[in-house]
Amino acid sequence: MTTDVVRAERVLTKPQVHTRPQPAAKPRPRARTRSRLDGAAGHLVMVLLSIVCLFPVYWMVVTSLRPANATFETSIWPTSTSLDNYVYALQAIPILRMLGNTLLIASVVTVIQLFTGLLAAYAFARWRFRGDKLVYSLVALTWLVPFQVVMIPNYLLIAKMGLLDSVTALILPHFASALAILLLAQSMRSFPREVIEAARMDGARSWRILWEVMMPNLRGTIASLAILIFISTWNEYFWPLLLSRTPANSVVQIGIQMFMTTEGTAWGPLMAASTMASLPILFIYVVLQRQVIQSFMKSGIR
Amino acid sequence: MGQLSLVGVKKTYEGKQVLHGLDVEIADKEFVVIVGPSGCGKSTLLRMIAGLEDITAGTIAIDGTVMNDIDPADRGCAMVFQNYALYPHMSVRQNMAYPLKIARMPQAERDRRVNEAAAILGLADYLDRRPAQLSGGQRQRVAMGRAIVREPSVFLFDEPLSNLDAILRVQMRVEIKRLHKRLKATSIFVTHDQVEAMTLADLLIVMNKGVVEQVGTPAAVYRKPASTFVAGFIGAPAMNLLPATVGREGVVTFDIAPHLPLVRAPDLAPGTPVTPGTPVTPGTPLTPGTPVTLGIRPEAITLSSHPERGLPATVDLVEELGGSRVAYCDVNGLELAVVLPAGEEPYEGRQVFLDFGDRGWHLFDRISGKRLDTPTQEVRVQAGLRQMVPA
Numbered sequence A: 001m002t003t004d005v006v007r008a009e010r011v012l013t014k015p016q017v018h019t020r021p022q023p024a025a026k027p028r029p030r031a032r033t034r035s036r037l038d039g040a041a042g043h044l045v046m047v048l049l050s051i052v053c054l055f056p057v058y059w060m061v062v063t064s065l066r067p068a069n070a071t072f073e074t075s076i077w078p079t080s081t082s083l084d085n086y087v088y089a090l091q092a093i094p095i096l097r098m099l100g101n102t103l104l105i106a107s108v109v110t111v112i113q114l115f116t117g118l119l120a121a122y123a124f125a126r127w128r129f130r131g132d133k134l135v136y137s138l139v140a141l142t143w144l145v146p147f148q149v150v151m152i153p154n155y156l157l158i159a160k161m162g163l164l165d166s167v168t169a170l171i172l173p174h175f176a177s178a179l180a181i182l183l184l185a186q187s188m189r190s191f192p193r194e195v196i197e198a199a200r201m202d203g204a205r206s207w208r209i210l211w212e213v214m215m216p217n218l219r220g221t222i223a224s225l226a227i228l229i230f231i232s233t234w235n236e237y238f239w240p241l242l243l244s245r246t247p248a249n250s251v252v253q254i255g256i257q258m259f260m261t262t263e264g265t266a267w268g269p270l271m272a273a274s275t276m277a278s279l280p281i282l283f284i285y286v287v288l289q290r291q292v293i294q295s296f297m298k299s300g301i302r
Numbered sequence B: 001m002g003q004l005s006l007v008g009v010k011k012t013y014e015g016k017q018v019l020h021g022l023d024v025e026i027a028d029k030e031f032v033v034i035v036g037p038s039g040c041g042k043s044t045l046l047r048m049i050a051g052l053e054d055i056t057a058g059t060i061a062i063d064g065t066v067m068n069d070i071d072p073a074d075r076g077c078a079m080v081f082q083n084y085a086l087y088p089h090m091s092v093r094q095n096m097a098y099p100l101k102i103a104r105m106p107q108a109e110r111d112r113r114v115n116e117a118a119a120i121l122g123l124a125d126y127l128d129r130r131p132a133q134l135s136g137g138q139r140q141r142v143a144m145g146r147a148i149v150r151e152p153s154v155f156l157f158d159e160p161l162s163n164l165d166a167i168l169r170v171q172m173r174v175e176i177k178r179l180h181k182r183l184k185a186t187s188i189f190v191t192h193d194q195v196e197a198m199t200l201a202d203l204l205i206v207m208n209k210g211v212v213e214q215v216g217t218p219a220a221v222y223r224k225p226a227s228t229f230v231a232g233f234i235g236a237p238a239m240n241l242l243p244a245t246v247g248r249e250g251v252v253t254f255d256i257a258p259h260l261p262l263v264r265a266p267d268l269a270p271g272t273p274v275t276p277g278t279p280v281t282p283g284t285p286l287t288p289g290t291p292v293t294l295g296i297r298p299e300a301i302t303l304s305s306h307p308e309r310g311l312p313a314t315v316d317l318v319e320e321l322g323g324s325r326v327a328y329c330d331v332n333g334l335e336l337a338v339v340l341p342a343g344e345e346p347y348e349g350r351q352v353f354l355d356f357g358d359r360g361w362h363l364f365d366r367i368s369g370k371r372l373d374t375p376t377q378e379v380r381v382q383a384g385l386r387q388m389v390p391a
């Protein structure tokens, strides 16, 4: 996950369109790092890192495929495979329903955060108003406030609204995110000024400039940001844990946790549920990743 | 219509004044070129006309309507930017039709205008391409097409050719001039390239450090530069500017060779004192000792190997221009450029004598840099060199 974020952020903060080569856009230190990594030693390091990152995932899949009596086997390859864990997981909890909820919540949150992020980022990037810098830093500051701090107030608010144990309540606190606003504002600031001015001369006002001129050229940033938001919403655990009462109104992360009981942990079914929970996200990531790189290369006029 | 009038236009950026009160009248259908060195405020002025920059003080009016508070889109101006500023995600056709789409023009009319502009600019075959799939020259044409379709009353160009290579730049220059002949809309063209400025302009505005130095036809600006700045900026190689001093009886002498009385300015009668730094009209006497600057174009000097023909100098370097050569001569540590016509020997490294002739002199006040004659009457400075060379 951390490597994903690093990679995505690098894509996110890169300006998408250049009308003039900007010397500032090519930081020298990174180029030096890259040339150093070009060597064989660099490759070796990267291979080792990949193994460290991928092994737990591999182990999860393998364990989920081992029959119940072989759950704690340590052979790299499973000696025998069975789908029993999956069958059990599907029967024990409404995991498909939970997956559906998670998908719904993650999709809705992604769309809403992108929407509010685009609007707010445009204002920060293009308008000068009294206190603009202050508001911007406040937004940046909310990013640093840990979730645990706002958890209780949010909970009380949701309870007052009578929305406990509902999917709506899982979406509601995620209408806007500092990450989306900051990253979009950053890439909008590096959008070529002359293109925006040309649009103004052509008669476009802010609304059109945002949706018809800037947005289509920020596709790369938006796609990568969407992935980030989607993944972090998908992986969310604390908030649903606090709010959910019935499995049918909850998300898959809670479902996974349900295999850890006071009597012990059902590792096989847990791994099966985890695999099912990560498959969609893996799939989406792979598909979108290609799109990110594509749109990244397509945009940019020279 | 596209008559423009700028009155007392000033611009201040965060307390730093960059335009110091400009007054310019531009007639309808005129092709005006604003030329000046980098940072003198050309783009700022153009962007203020376009409405992209606030006007700190003064007024900008188009056809009598004050535009200070009017939205850029409603000023009847279209702008072509240096970096083309095309919409990267739209095809050429969509780029050109975008202003019309915003104006809610009927589709049929949009198509008609885009096709017409594309035909004029030779873009008919590229209408479905993206800007990224075009060459620099083609992109610039699209940017012009996007301006043309709006049928604006004023075209604004901010160094539109400076990203193109030399050959393309000349082609596009000719094309822009041709386009202007065809469309007859007022055009304001910003450049720091003096060849572009001279060839395109009906009216030339020379700017320096946020002020207008001179307004006039290219020929008038070339023949009678209003200041040493204009004299040095317009014309290549640049005019030679030499420190000189008014001597007895209005005879101006060269500071580096004071024994040579250089010119005699009969209009500037000797006797009555004049404050240095104020423009001097012909007939007004100059006090002996007044520091002045003498200007002479490299084309007006001829080289000779005979001592009786003028000022001794050494030829340092000769630049080959094909049709002619430029000789850089050293006169007591001062460098003078001389244009040698084709066929003349290059003289490189040799001792020569500079013949200044008796026409084409320009006299400037050394302190203010202003020309020392009225714009209406040419100073008839007489070179007394030939007669006055000491024995």
Ligand SMILES: Nc1ncnc2c1ncn2[C@@H]1O[C@H](COP(=O)(O)OP(=O)(O)OP(=O)(O)O)[C@@H](O)[C@H]1O
Pocket: B013, B014, B018, B036, B037, B038, B039, B040, B041, B042, B043, B044, B045, B192
């Ligand atoms: N947004 C701005 N904020 C502060 N100062 C500015 C701004 N834009 C321009 N300036 C200053 O105003 C002056 C004039 O700039 P301008 O861009 O008009 O010059 P220019 O004549 O177009 O030069 P060039 O030929 O290099 O394009 C410069 O000194 C520049 O530093």
Ligand SMILES: [Mg+2]
Pocket: B042, B043, B044
């Ligand atoms: Mg400029």
